[in-house]
Amino acid sequence: MASGLPTILGVNLVTPRGVVAHTDADSVQAPGELGEFELLPGHVPMLTALKPGVLTIGTKARARYAVSSGYLRVDPGGAVEILVEQAIPTAEIDADEARKELAAAEAELARWGDRPLDGEYVNMQQRAGWARARLDALAQ
Amino acid sequence: MPSLKAIRKRITSVKNTRKITRAMKLVSTAKLRRAQEALIAARPYSTALARVVSELSAVVGADAHKLFDERPLAKAAIVVVTSDRGQAGAFNANVVKAVERFAASELSGATEVSLRIIGRKGNQYFARRRAMVTSFDAAPTGATALSLARETANRVIDDFTSGKVDRVFVVYNEFKSAISQVTRVKQLLPVVAEKVTAIAPAGAHAAAAADAQADFVYEPSKQELLDRLAPLYVQIQLYRASLESIAAFFAAQMTAMENATKNAGEMISRLTLSYNRARQAAITKELLEIIGGAEALKG
Numbered sequence: 001m002a003s004g005l006p007t008i009l010g011v012n013l014v015t016p017r018g019v020v021a022h023t024d025a026d027s028v029q030a031p032g033e034l035g036e037f038e039l040l041p042g043h044v045p046m047l048t049a050l051k052p053g054v055l056t057i058g059t060k061a062r063a064r065y066a067v068s069s070g071y072l073r074v075d076p077g078g079a080v081e082i083l084v085e086q087a088i089p090t091a092e093i094d095a096d097e098a099r100k101e102l103a104a105a106e107a108e109l110a111r112w113g114d115r116p117l118d119g120e121y122v123n124m125q126q127r128a129g130w131a132r133a134r135l136d137a138l139a140q
Numbered sequence: 141m142p143s144l145k146a147i148r149k150r151i152t153s154v155k156n157t158r159k160i161t162r163a164m165k166l167v168s169t170a171k172l173r174r175a176q177e178a179l180i181a182a183r184p185y186s187t188a189l190a191r192v193v194s195e196l197s198a199v200v201g202a203d204a205h206k207l208f209d210e211r212p213l214a215k216a217a218i219v220v221v222t223s224d225r226g227q228a229g230a231f232n233a234n235v236v237k238a239v240e241r242f243a244a245s246e247l248s249g250a251t252e253v254s255l256r257i258i259g260r261k262g263n264q265y266f267a268r269r270r271a272m273v274t275s276f277d278a279a280p281t282g283a284t285a286l287s288l289a290r291e292t293a294n295r296v297i298d299d300f301t302s303g304k305v306d307r308v309f310v311v312y313n314e315f316k317s318a319i320s321q322v323t324r325v326k327q328l329l330p331v332v333a334e335k336v337t338a339i340a341p342a343g344a345h346a347a348a349a350a351d352a353q354a355d356f357v358y359e360p361s362k363q364e365l366l367d368r369l370a371p372l373y374v375q376i377q378l379y380r381a382s383l384e385s386i387a388a389f390f391a392a393q394m395t396a397m398e399n400a401t402k403n404a405g406e407m408i409s410r411l412t413l414s415y416n417r418a419r420q421a422a423i424t425k426e427l428l429e430i431i432g433g434a435e436a437l438k439g
Contacts, residue, residue: 014188016286016379018181033360033368046357047192049368071192071369076356083188085290085372119298123291 006041010079011057013065013087020065020087025058028080030072031133039072039080046074050084052126052133054140064090066137068130086130093134102131144422147415151408158404164227165397172318172390178282179315179383186376193331193373196366205363206301207331207370215252217274217305218243219292219328219378220266221312221385222259224279228393231313231321232261238323239311247307254305256292258382274299279389280382289379297371300329310378315387319395326381328374 011028013021028039031053048071055067070084105128112121142150197208220239222232243253254272257263259279266273275295280288296308308329313321358365 014185016182016185016376019184044357047365048359049365081188119295122294
């Protein structure tokens with residue numbers, strides 16, 4: 001590129017409840033389906049699935065979120081679109097509530113036994129995953 | 141003619157009713173505004189998701205994913221979105237009627253139609269008619285709509301992929317404006333690829349084709365990405381249906397309560413009229429008695 005590599009990422013974090021963050025950042029750390037990864041300016045266009053975990057936007061001025069599943073897309077123009085089903089800033093996480101939800105979901109999963117692994121099972125797994133993501137975000 | 145006291149009591153009671161309906165109208169107006177805001181807030185997410193799912197299905201091929209899989213219709217499921225409370229005109233009646241009409245016409249070839257009901261009103265109706273109800277949840281609120289949509293989506297996706305049903309529809313009231321709501325029947329599963337494309341912004345398909353040729357990185361594979369994202373698409377469809385239903389409910393309630401307030405006002409003026417008439421009759425009667433008495437004394 002003639003103008004050199006871009007140094008800034010335009011990040012857009014979107015959930016069904018609305019746009020959570022629309023900001024410029026120098027990096028993004030995201031919980032990829034294949035493992036945690038860091039995204040820097042000038043990344044090649046990409047589409048990747050995210051699993052519930054911790055999302056960090058920026059290195060100097062950090063904003064940390066617990067996110068559930070969704071995707072991260074770097075478009076050819078370099079803009080980053082992060083679309084997740086739920087996202088909550090660390091400051092707003094209720095640890096007790098998350099712990100309670102995790103315990104309830106894990107107890108339910110432990111009791112599952114021979115019942116078919118149907119939609120309800122997926123629901124319990126997702127509840128546990130979202131609770132774990134919130135606790136992880138607080139722990140970091 | 142009822143006594144003066146009885147009429148006075150009626151007037152007071154109708155006035156109290158009018159106070160309640162007027163307050164309910166104000167409350168629904170405020171809640172309607174919030175529901176509309178939630179609908180608008182959901183738009184960026186649903187258009188972006190539709191775009192990506194459309195791009196992916198274009199590069200993978202729509203028939204390559206199990207949620208796009210068109211099978212002959214034998215068993216169908218309908219997600220019925222109603223409300224927990226009434227006092228909203230024909231809001232719930234419209235939905236249950238649409239469900240029955242749809243089951244009798246489009247789904248007449250199906251061997252079995254099961255219902256997943258959201259909202260107490262729908263449940264009451266179909267429980268009385270011994271319909272096949274697979275699940276029941278309370279009506280969504282702004283706070284619960286998202287998790288309800290997620291968990292209902294996972295259930296119907298499992299029903300569909302495990303072969304328990306071949307088609308899944310959702311029936312709900314759509315918010316058109318404060319004075320009009322339309323009952324909608326939409327197919328949730330199998331996902332109709334053209335519909336996804338229609339929601340996605342224009343040019344998404346061409347862009348997808350261009351991306352596929354460019355060195356676009358997909359992680360994990362395109363197929364696996366579609367596995368992850370197609371369920372989110374079903375979920376957002378249900379979430380939007382719930383939000384539409386919430387907004388339509390408050391709009392319907394607003395209209396119903398406005399009419400009730402107007403009717404109460406008319407009733408009050410009618411009752412006041414007959415109250416005055418009765419009072420006048422009593423006075424006239426008394427006067428006549430006095431005059432009659434005086435005449436008799438003169439005798």
